Amino acid sequence: MDDLIIAGEKFSSRLIMGTGGAPSLEVLDQALAASGTELTTVAMRRLDPAARGSVLDVLRRRDIKVLPNTAGCFTAGEAVLTARLAREALGTDWVKLEVIADERTLLPDPIETFDAAERLVADGFVVLPYIGDDPALARRLEQAGCAAVMPLGAPIGSGLGIRNPHNIELIVEAASVPVILDAGIGTASDAALAMELGCDAVLLATAVTRAQRPDLMAAAMKEAVRAGRLARQAGRIPRRRYAEASSPMTP
Amino acid sequence: MIVTINGSAHEVADGITVAQAVRTLTPATTGVAVAVNDEVVTRGAWETTALRDRDRVEVLTAVQGG
Numbered sequence: 001m002d003d004l005i006i007a008g009e010k011f012s013s014r015l016i017m018g019t020g021g022a023p024s025l026e027v028l029d030q031a032l033a034a035s036g037t038e039l040t041t042v043a044m045r046r047l048d049p050a051a052r053g054s055v056l057d058v059l060r061r062r063d064i065k066v067l068p069n070t071a072g073c074f075t076a077g078e079a080v081l082t083a084r085l086a087r088e089a090l091g092t093d094w095v096k097l098e099v100i101a102d103e104r105t106l107l108p109d110p111i112e113t114f115d116a117a118e119r120l121v122a123d124g125f126v127v128l129p130y131i132g133d134d135p136a137l138a139r140r141l142e143q144a145g146c147a148a149v150m151p152l153g154a155p156i157g158s159g160l161g162i163r164n165p166h167n168i169e170l171i172v173e174a175a176s177v178p179v180i181l182d183a184g185i186g187t188a189s190d191a192a193l194a195m196e197l198g199c200d201a202v203l204l205a206t207a208v209t210r211a212q213r214p215d216l217m218a219a220a221m222k223e224a225v226r227a228g229r230l231a232r233q234a235g236r237i238p239r240r241r242y243a244e245a246s247s248p249m250t251p
Numbered sequence: 252m253i254v255t256i257n258g259s260a261h262e263v264a265d266g267i268t269v270a271q272a273v274r275t276l277t278p279a280t281t282g283v284a285v286a287v288n289d290e291v292v293t294r295g296a297w298e299t300t301a302l303r304d305r306d307r308v309e310v311l312t313a314v315q316g317g
Binding site for chain 2: 087
């Protein structure tokens with residue numbers, strides 16, 4: 001089978017979901033089911049005694065592996081502490097490392113991300129860093145021992161798709177760990193393109209959770225990721241400047 | 252003495268443990284993690300770790316995100 005393998009663990013789905021932005025846990029639950037995902041991110045926040053229901057219960061019922069992130073961290077120190085708290089709370093040493101530079105763009109800070117990645121790898125974590133579409137940084141993070149690299153297509157929640165497909169291809173060409181396109185996906189064709197470019201998986205949340213019909217968009221993303229993967233494996237035809245007849249031209 | 256739990260100041264008895272501080276927020280002991288002054292206190296140490304005046308306690312859990 002064509003499994004996705006991260007740090008030795010197999011996943012038959014190449015669609016990784018986030019849980020942010022869903023209007024309710026019920027809507028989220030239906031979307032996760034429709035997506036077929038087997039790996040899904042959660043954030044770590046102060047416990048709210050008034051909160052009812054837990055995203056963890058939803059994931060447990062669906063037998064989906066939890067991937068805690070360090071969303072909201074601005075420094076390596078904050079991210080390392082958040083990862084350690086997530087390991088303690090959730091019993092997993094996997095972490096989506098996310099260190100943002102500012103709240104307006106939510107773009108990842110490469111310096112803090114690299115610093116945190118080195119510290120977390122040394123502490124035994126399976127580190128999946130969220131980064132810009134920077135081939136040099138992706139290579140450095142792989143050399144530092146990260147289990148995957150997760151370049152963005154466009155800023156978080158923007159739905160702008162993949163702004164620099166060429167850089168994503170360069171990252172894919174050089175990587176020997178999985179490349180997961182993370183952030184910027186707006187609709188199904190964006191997810192298919194990520195896979196056609198050679199990404200090993202796609203991580204998305206907003207495109208599904210804030211769609212008018214989250215369950216339907218989740219199903220669309222599932223199909224798009226599969227279609228894009230198949231197209232990549234099939235090998236697309238070269239682009240040509242002029243027509244090439246597919247039928248014989250002589251009668 | 253005064254300790255800060257998730258950003259709010261609380262007047263508490265001297266020698267209150269991390270476990271007791273957590274129970275002011277939730278009866279849960281799974282899916283929850285605690286840091287005191289930015290250092291993780293593992294669950295096995297909650298009952299035996301006493302807080303001190305001015306300690307900052309953070310009690311975190313997983314929420315929707317990412």
